[in-house]
Amino acid sequence: MKQHNYRSLCFVMLFTLLVSWVAQAQEGEVLPEESTFKDPKTRVWFNTYGLIRISPRLFWDAQTHFRFEETEATPFIGQIGQIYNRHAIGYIYSKNINFSLGGVLRVNFNTDESSEDQNVVPEWRIWHQYQFAMPLYSAMIYHRIRIEHRWTRGFAEESDFIFRNRWRYMLRAKVPLNSTKLEPGTMYVSPEAELIMQSGKEVVGSVMEDLRLTTTLGYILNPRLQIAAGLMYSQGQTLQNAGNFNQNWTIRFHVYFSPDIRKVKDKLPAIHFTD
Amino acid sequence: MNSRSNYTKLLLHFLGVGLLMTPLSLHFLQAQVKERYEGPLKLGDYLGEAVYTYFVDQGDTILDGTFVLQRSSLEALLEKKDVSFEFTGAFKMGYPHGSWTFQFGEFQSDNTTRVVDYQYTLNISGSQTAAEGVLNMGKPQGLWNISRDRIQGSELEKALFKSQIFFENGVPQQSFQVADSSNTLVGRFLRDGLAHDNWELYSDATTEAIEVWSFNEGVLEHIQLQIDNETRRERIFDEDLPDAKTINLEGNYLQIVKLWRDFGSSTATTEGQVAGLLAQNADFYNRINGILSEIGTSSFRPEFKVKVPFFPLDTIENKQLDSIKTMFENSYGLGQSLLKDTHLNILKLSDEETEYLYKVVEILSEQFLLPLGEIVRYHNEGVLEHVPREQLIRQLWPTGKPAEVITVAMGDEGIRRTFKGPGVAPYQWEAYNLNSLQRLAEYATSSLDTIAAVLQAKSTQKRRQQEVIQLEEQLLTQVNQLNTYVDSVMQNIPEAHQRALENIKTTVGNYLKEYSAKEQLDQKVAFGEQLKQCFREMDTLAKRVIQLPERSNEIAAVYQDAVWNPFTTTIMTERVKKRITGAYNKIIMPYFLGQIATALDCENAKVYSSSLERLHLRMLALRDEETRKLERKLKKTQDPKAVLQLLNLLDTENEN
Numbered sequence: 001m002k003q004h005n006y007r008s009l010c011f012v013m014l015f016t017l018l019v020s021w022v023a024q025a026q027e028g029e030v031l032p033e034e035s036t037f038k039d040p041k042t043r044v045w046f047n048t049y050g051l052i053r054i055s056p057r058l059f060w061d062a063q064t065h066f067r068f069e070e071t072e073a074t075p076f077i078g079q080i081g082q083i084y085n086r087h088a089i090g091y092i093y094s095k096n097i098n099f100s101l102g103g104v105l106r107v108n109f110n111t112d113e114s115s116e117d118q119n120v121v122p123e124w125r126i127w128h129q130y131q132f133a134m135p136l137y138s139a140m141i142y143h144r145i146r147i148e149h150r151w152t153r154g155f156a157e158e159s160d161f162i163f164r165n166r167w168r169y170m171l172r173a174k175v176p177l178n179s180t181k182l183e184p185g186t187m188y189v190s191p192e193a194e195l196i197m198q199s200g201k202e203v204v205g206s207v208m209e210d211l212r213l214t215t216t217l218g219y220i221l222n223p224r225l226q227i228a229a230g231l232m233y234s235q236g237q238t239l240q241n242a243g244n245f246n247q248n249w250t251i252r253f254h255v256y257f258s259p260d261i262r263k264v265k266d267k268l269p270a271i272h273f274t275d
Numbered sequence: 276m277n278s279r280s281n282y283t284k285l286l287l288h289f290l291g292v293g294l295l296m297t298p299l300s301l302h303f304l305q306a307q308v309k310e311r312y313e314g315p316l317k318l319g320d321y322l323g324e325a326v327y328t329y330f331v332d333q334g335d336t337i338l339d340g341t342f343v344l345q346r347s348s349l350e351a352l353l354e355k356k357d358v359s360f361e362f363t364g365a366f367k368m369g370y371p372h373g374s375w376t377f378q379f380g381e382f383q384s385d386n387t388t389r390v391v392d393y394q395y396t397l398n399i400s401g402s403q404t405a406a407e408g409v410l411n412m413g414k415p416q417g418l419w420n421i422s423r424d425r426i427q428g429s430e431l432e433k434a435l436f437k438s439q440i441f442f443e444n445g446v447p448q449q450s451f452q453v454a455d456s457s458n459t460l461v462g463r464f465l466r467d468g469l470a471h472d473n474w475e476l477y478s479d480a481t482t483e484a485i486e487v488w489s490f491n492e493g494v495l496e497h498i499q500l501q502i503d504n505e506t507r508r509e510r511i512f513d514e515d516l517p518d519a520k521t522i523n524l525e526g527n528y529l530q531i532v533k534l535w536r537d538f539g540s541s542t543a544t545t546e547g548q549v550a551g552l553l554a555q556n557a558d559f560y561n562r563i564n565g566i567l568s569e570i571g572t573s574s575f576r577p578e579f580k581v582k583v584p585f586f587p588l589d590t591i592e593n594k595q596l597d598s599i600k601t602m603f604e605n606s607y608g609l610g611q612s613l614l615k616d617t618h619l620n621i622l623k624l625s626d627e628e629t630e631y632l633y634k635v636v637e638i639l640s641e642q643f644l645l646p647l648g649e650i651v652r653y654h655n656e657g658v659l660e661h662v663p664r665e666q667l668i669r670q671l672w673p674t675g676k677p678a679e680v681i682t683v684a685m686g687d688e689g690i691r692r693t694f695k696g697p698g699v700a701p702y703q704w705e706a707y708n709l710n711s712l713q714r715l716a717e718y719a720t721s722s723l724d725t726i727a728a729v730l731q732a733k734s735t736q737k738r739r740q741q742e743v744i745q746l747e748e749q750l751l752t753q754v755n756q757l758n759t760y761v762d763s764v765m766q767n768i769p770e771a772h773q774r775a776l777e778n779i780k781t782t783v784g785n786y787l788k789e790y791s792a793k794e795q796l797d798q799k800v801a802f803g804e805q806l807k808q809c810f811r812e813m814d815t816l817a818k819r820v821i822q823l824p825e826r827s828n829e830i831a832a833v834y835q836d837a838v839w840n841p842f843t844t845t846i847m848t849e850r851v852k853k854r855i856t857g858a859y860n861k862i863i864m865p866y867f868l869g870q871i872a873t874a875l876d877c878e879n880a881k882v883y884s885s886s887l888e889r890l891h892l893r894m895l896a897l898r899d900e901e902t903r904k905l906e907r908k909l910k911k912t913q914d915p916k917a918v919l920q921l922l923n924l925l926d927t928e929n930e931n
C-alpha cells in the first residue's frame with residue numbers, strides 16, 4: 001500500500017512536470033471515494049528563534065530550524081529533512097501588535113532513500129506576518145496571521161520552480177503554570193493550533209496544506225532566554241490529490257533568545273511604547 | 276639736532292616728575308575732602324537718624340561741620356508713648372564747637388488730631404528736657420541753660436528744673452542759679468571755679484533762705500538749715516583744712532559732706548535740699564557729657580570746684596582695701612547664693628543642721644559683710660580718702676564689731692547654738708582701722724567657705740536624690756515604650772528578626788537590673804545617665820530591626836529591571852545584580868541579626884543601627900553604580916566581614 005502510494009506520487013509528479021504546469025495536469029488524478037490518510041511520519045525539529053532588538057521599534061527576526069525525519073530504520077531523527085533560515089525585519093507597533101516582513105531560504109534534502117535525483121534543492125519565500133496579542137487573566141493569547149509567497153521545486157534535475165501562496169493563521173496561548181504571570185522562572189504551557197491554507201495554479205483542491213495541533217511546555221529563564229519542547233500532530237492534503245492526507249507526529253525543541261544589542265541608555269525609555 | 280634732543284629729554288623729565296607727584300597731591304587733596312553721612316547712629320543709649328559731615332584723617336573719622344542726631348516716632352507716640360530726642364550743633368576738627376542744643380522728650384498723645392493750616396496737629400503731654408549753650412572746642416562757654424518742663428496738652432504746664440550757669444572756658448563763673456519746681460538755689464564762684472560765699476536756697480513759700488551752704492574759697496564751712504522755724508547751724512569742715520584737696524562738686528562730694536555731717540551729729544541728720552538740686556544738676560551735665568564724649572573730644576562738666584579734707588591711703592592700706600574688696604565680692608556672692616538656694620531653703624525646714632548653718636550665713640552676711648561692702652563702695656566712689664577712717668568704721672558698726680563666736684537661736688524654743696569659724700586667734704578686729712577690717716573679712720570669708728562646703732554638699736545630695744527619682748522615671752518610661760512596641764510587632768516579623776528584638780529587650784532589662792544593684796547615689800546618677808543614652812540607642816536599633824523586612828522588600832523592588840520580552844510580548848521584571856542582593860539577603864542580614872541576637876551591649880548598639888542605616892543607603896546607591904567588579908569579588912566570599920568590606924561598610928563597624 002505504502003509502496004504503491006509512493007509510486008503513484010512519483011508518477012504524478014513526473015507527469016506534472018513533464019506534461020504541463022496547467023490544471024489539466026491533474027486530469028489523471030481522481031479523487032478517491034473517501035479521504036485516505038497516510039501513515040503518520042515521525043519528525044524532530046530543533047528550532048532557534050532570535051528576535052534581536054535593533055532600534056526602539058525595529059527588530060531582526062532570525063530563525064534557524066533543523067528538521068529531521070524518520071528513516072525506515074530510525075523513527076523521528078533518522079535523517080535531515082530541511083534546514084530552514086527565516087529572516088525578517090519586524091516593527092513593534094505597540095506592546096501587543098507587531099508586524100514582520102522578510103525572506104526564507106529553506107534547504108530541502110531529498111529524503112527519498114531510493115531517489116536518484118538531486119540531494120539538495122533550495123526553496124525561496126517572501127513572508128509577512130501580523131501578530132496580535134491579548135492578555136487573558138494570567139495568560140496571554142496570540143493571533144498570528146502569516147502570509148508566505150513560496151517558490152519550490154522538486155529534486156529532479158532541471159525541475160522548475162512552482163509558485164504558491166500560503167495563508168496561515170495560528171491561535172496560541174501561553175499559560176503560566178507556577179506563577180501568576182509570565183516572568184523569569186515561569187513554567188508555562190502553550191497550546192496552539194495553526195491552519196495553513198495554500199493557493200496557486202498548481203493547487204487544485206489541496207487547499208489545506210497543513211493543520212498543526214501542538215502543545216508545548218516552556219520555561220522562561222530570563223526575559224531574554226526561553227526554552228520549550230512540545231509535541232505536534234499535523235495533517236494536510238497532498239498537493240497531488242486532495243483526497244489524500246499526510247499525517248505527522250513531530251517532537252519540537254525550541255530555543256528563544258532576544259538579545260538587545262542597543263546601548264543601555266537607549267533601552268530604558270523604549271520599554272513602554274505608548275503608556 | 277643735539278639741542279632738539281636735549282629739549283625732548285627735559286620735557287620727559289618734567290613729565291616724569293609730574294607723574295610721580297600726582298599721587299601725593301591727590302592724597303593731600305583727599306585729606307581735605309569732607310564727606311557727608313546720613314543714616315543711623317548710636318551714641319550711648321541714643322539710637323537715631325544722624326546727618327553730619329566729616330573727613331578721614333589717617334584712618335580716623337574726624338567730625339567737622341554741622342551735626343544732627345534725632346529720633347521721634349509717631350507710631351510709638353500713638354501706640355503708647357514716644358521717647359524722642361534731638362541733638363543739634365557743630366564740630367570743628369573733632370571738637371564740639373559752636374552753638375548746641377539738646378532736647379529729650381517723653382510724650383504721650385491723647386490721640387485726637389486736628390487740621391490746622393494744612394497740617395495735622397496732635398496734642399502731646401509729657402516732659403521735655405532741653406540744654407542749650409555754646410561750646411568752645413568741647414568746653415562750655417558763656418551761659419548754659421538746662422531746663423526740664425512738664426508739658427500738658429502741648430502747652431508748658433510747669434517748670435520742673437532749671438539751671439543757669441555761666442562758663443569761661445569750661446570753668447563756672449560768677450553767680451549761678453539752679454531751681455526745681457519749688458526751690459531755687461543761688462550761689463557764686465570765684466574766677467578759678469571754686470565755690471565761694473553763701474549758697475542760698477529759697478523756697479517759693481518763704482522769703483528767707485531755708486538752707487544756706489557757706490563756702491570759703493571752696494571749703495564748705497557750715498550748713499544752715501531752717502527746721503520748724505528754728506535755725507540750725509552745722510559745722511562741716513574747718514577753715515584751715517589740714518590737707519585740702521580740690522575736687523569737683525559731684526555725687527561723691529555730696530556723699531563726703533553727708534558723712535561729715537553724720538560724724539558731727541549724734542542724731543540722724545536732716546537731709547537738706549541743696550544736695551539734691553546739685554546732684555540733679557550734675558546728672559544733667561553728665562548726661563550731655565556722655566553723649567558728646569561718644570563722638571568727639573569734650574569735657575562737658577560743670578567743674579564746680581570745692582575743697583575737701585584729704586587722708587591719703589598708703590600702699591599697705593590700698594592693698595588691704597583691694598584684698599577686702601576681693602573677699603567681700605566673693606563671700607557676699609557665695610552667701611547670697613546659699614541663702615537663695617531652693618534646695619537648702621526646703622531642706623532647712625526639716626534639717627536642723629541646715630537651719631543652724633543657714634542662720635549663721637545670714638549673720639555673717641549682715642553683720643560682717645554688708646558694712647564691709649559699704650567700705651568697698653566708698654572706696655570705689657573715691658570717698659574714702661576724704662573721711663577719717665576710724666570714724667567711718669565706728670559709724671558702720673555703731674554697736675561694736677561682731678564677736679568671733681556667733682550665736683543663733685534655733686527653732687521655736689529658742690535653743691542657742693554657737694558657731695566659731697575655722698582657725699584660731701589672731702582673729703582680732705577690735706581696732707578701728709583697715710588692718711582689722713581685713714581680718715574681719717578673712718574670718719567671714721573662711722567661715723563662709725567652711726559652711727558653704729557643708730551646705731553645698733547637703734544641697735547636692737538633695738539635688739542628686741531628686742535627679743535619681745527623675746532619672747529612674749525616664750528610664751522606666753523608655754523601657755516600657757520599647758517593650759510595648761516591640762511586642763506589638765512581634766507576630767508579624769520573621770523569626771530571625773524576632774530573636775534580635777528579644778535580645779534587645781533582654782539586654783535592656785539586664786542593664787536595668789545592673790542599675791538597681793548599684794547603691795551609691797553618685798554611681799546611680801552616672802550609670803543612669805549612660806543608660807538613658809544607651810536605651811535611646813537600643814530604641815533606635817529596635818526600630819531599625821522592625822523596619823528591616825520592609826526595607827528588604829524595598830531593596831528587592833529596586834533591584835529589578837523592566838524588560839520587554841518580544842516572545843511573550845509582555846514586560847517582565849528581572850532581578851538584577853543578584854550577587855549583591857544575594858549577599859545582602861543571605862550573608863549580611865543574617866550576620867547583623869545574629870550579632871544583635873547574641874552580642875549586643877550599650878557600646879555596639881549604636882554601631883549596629885548606624886551600620887544598618889548605612890547598609891540600606893549603600894544598597895540603594897549600588898543599584899545604579901557600575902558594580903561588575905564588585906559582583907565578581909562577591910562571588911568569591913561568604914564571610915560577612917569581607918562582604919561588608921567590599922561594600923565599604925566595615926569602617927563604621929570598627930569605629931568606637
